[in-house]
Amino acid sequence: KQEVTQIPAALSVPEGENLVLNCSFTDSAIYNLQWFRQDPGKGLTSLLLIQSSQREQTSGRLNASLDKSSGRSTLYIAASQPGDSATYLCAVSLWDSWGKFQFGAGTQVVVTP
Amino acid sequence: AAGVIQSPRHLIKEKRETATLKCYPIPRHDTVYWYQQGPGQDPQFLISFYEKMQSDKGSIPDRFSAQQFSDYHSELNMSSLELGDSALYFCASSFQPGGHYGYTFGSGTRLTVV
Numbered sequence: 249k250q251e252v253t254q255i256p257a258a259l260s261v262p263e264g265e266n267l268v269l270n271c272s273f274t275d276s277a278i279y280n281l282q283w284f285r286q287d288p289g290k291g292l293t294s295l296l297l298i299q300s301s302q303r304e305q306t307s308g309r310l311n312a313s314l315d316k317s318s319g320r321s322t323l324y325i326a327a328s329q330p331g332d333s334a335t336y337l338c339a340v341s342l343w344d345s346w347g348k349f350q351f352g353a354g355t356q357v358v359v360t361p
Numbered sequence: 362a363a364g365v366i367q368s369p370r371h372l373i374k375e376k377r378e379t380a381t382l383k384c385y386p387i388p389r390h391d392t393v394y395w396y397q398q399g400p401g402q403d404p405q406f407l408i409s410f411y412e413k414m415q416s417d418k419g420s421i422p423d424r425f426s427a428q429q430f431s432d433y434h435s436e437l438n439m440s441s442l443e444l445g446d447s448a449l450y451f452c453a454s455s456f457q458p459g460g461h462y463g464y465t466f467g468s469g470t471r472l473t474v475v
Contacts, residue, residue, distance in 0.1 A: 291468035
């Protein structure tokens with residue numbers, strides 16, 4: 249059974265610092281991995297989708313890397329802003345269950361002005 | 362750009378009642394997924410449909426049923442509601458299973474059972 253772990257569970261940084269969020273998974277036979285942002289009581293906003301054949305994806309200040317062999321993905325957010333405060337979730341899908349995401353518990357981020 | 366539409370946004374039901382949640386995928390998306398997120402928990406996969414057929418099933422209670430219609434929208438029917446069913450229910454859609462071309466999640470339906 250795929251297990252997804254996100255460390256740390258919570259993170260507080262001053263504005264302007266770079267954020268590094270970690271996600272690890274136990275089964276390397278993933279189909280893809282996706283990073284989401286969730287604001288309190290709100291829905292999921294997709295940030296980056298990395299296919300199993302890719303090593304990283306970038307969008308603006310966001311960069312996500314994928315290392316299947318070590319079962320890890322890292323989300324980097326450059327020059328953090330208070331508006332980046334949210335919970336960030338990582339989710340993986342396996343080759344034999346496309347689209348059935350297994351989510352991590354998330355990292356709650358607070359960026360202080 | 363059109364997004365995944367879920368209705369209603371909020372729903373309050375009493376125990377033992379029935380609820381129906383609806384999901385309208387992005388145009389040309391043929392696959393729909395349902396997730397349940399309890400308070401303080403991560404989303405849990407319930408069920409998915411591809412071309413109107415169930416494609417995968419997760420931890421969905423027997424009291425719940427779902428289907429995908431000819432226009433690709435999906436409905437999640439929940440009967441004999443329990444307090445523990447209170448959660449945020451997400452629907453996501455993709456073009457073909459696996460989301461090789463990306464997934465899009467709706468904003469969710471918040472169900473409160475009292």
